[in-house]
Amino acid sequence: xxxxxxxxxxxxxxxxxxxxxxxxxxxxxxxxxxxxxxxxxxxxxxxxxxxxxxxxxxxxxxxxxxxxxxxxxxxxxxxxxxxxxxxxxxxxxxxxxxxxxxxxxxxxxxx
Amino acid sequence: xxxxxxxxxxxxxxxxxxxxxxxxxxxxxxxxxxxxxxxxxxxxxxxxxxxxxxxxxxxxxxxxxxxxxxxxxxxxxxxxxxxxxxxxxxxxxxxxxxxxxxxxxxxxxxxxxxx
Numbered sequence: 001x002x003x004x005x006x007x008x009x010x011x012x013x014x015x016x017x018x019x020x021x022x023x024x025x026x027x028x029x030x031x032x033x034x035x036x037x038x039x040x041x042x043x044x045x046x047x048x049x050x051x052x053x054x055x056x057x058x059x060x061x062x063x064x065x066x067x068x069x070x071x072x073x074x075x076x077x078x079x080x081x082x083x084x085x086x087x088x089x090x091x092x093x094x095x096x097x098x099x100x101x102x103x104x105x106x107x108x109x110x111x
Numbered sequence: 112x113x114x115x116x117x118x119x120x121x122x123x124x125x126x127x128x129x130x131x132x133x134x135x136x137x138x139x140x141x142x143x144x145x146x147x148x149x150x151x152x153x154x155x156x157x158x159x160x161x162x163x164x165x166x167x168x169x170x171x172x173x174x175x176x177x178x179x180x181x182x183x184x185x186x187x188x189x190x191x192x193x194x195x196x197x198x199x200x201x202x203x204x205x206x207x208x209x210x211x212x213x214x215x216x217x218x219x220x221x222x223x224x225x226x
């Protein structure tokens with residue numbers, strides 16, 4: 001079974017401070033991990049995916065298979081980063097490639 | 112490229128009534144998903160279509176929920192009869208193919224309130 005856990009419901013940081021959103025997963029195969037973001041009054045959209053090893057809007061995330069984690073980090077948070085963030089896991093084709101989401105973390109960046 | 116279109120944006124109904132949601136995916140996207148997002152929770156997959164066939168409907172409450180994608184393009188999700196706990200945002204998403212090595216494109220969702 002696929003499972004994604006985001007232990008923090010809310011993260012409140014000051015502008016310019018580092019922010020780290022935790023994501024842990026449970027999956028027996030080789031997963032693909034994603035971070036999605038939903039800004040106020042906007043649709044859910046892809047932020048980044050682990051296979052790209054990219055930095056988007058200053059955010060990075062490293063897949064740690066040993067710890068089954070995919071934490072999202074940004075060294076200097078900006079006010080426009082305030083949003084809901086969802087970690088998601090896509091299983092193998094045998095599992096229908098379905099995307100399983102965590103419960104989400106609300107990030108509030110204070111001025 | 113046009114995004115995933117959903118309608119209506121909002122719907123308020125009384126319990127035991129019926130409701131239907133519509134989704135038009137991105138042109139050419141073979142895979143379509145319906146997710147339910149209850150307030151304070153992450154989206155939960157209800158059903159996945161590949162063209163007009165169902166790939167996964169294991170979490171769809173089939174006694175009251177139904178979905179179809181007759182021509183492999185548009186899709187409708189129906190609830191009959193609705194319960195209070197069905198209040199949620201219903202998200203439609205599409206992807207080029209089920210095995211695409213990237214995420215999905217989501218619609219804006221339909222916010223359902225059952226009173």
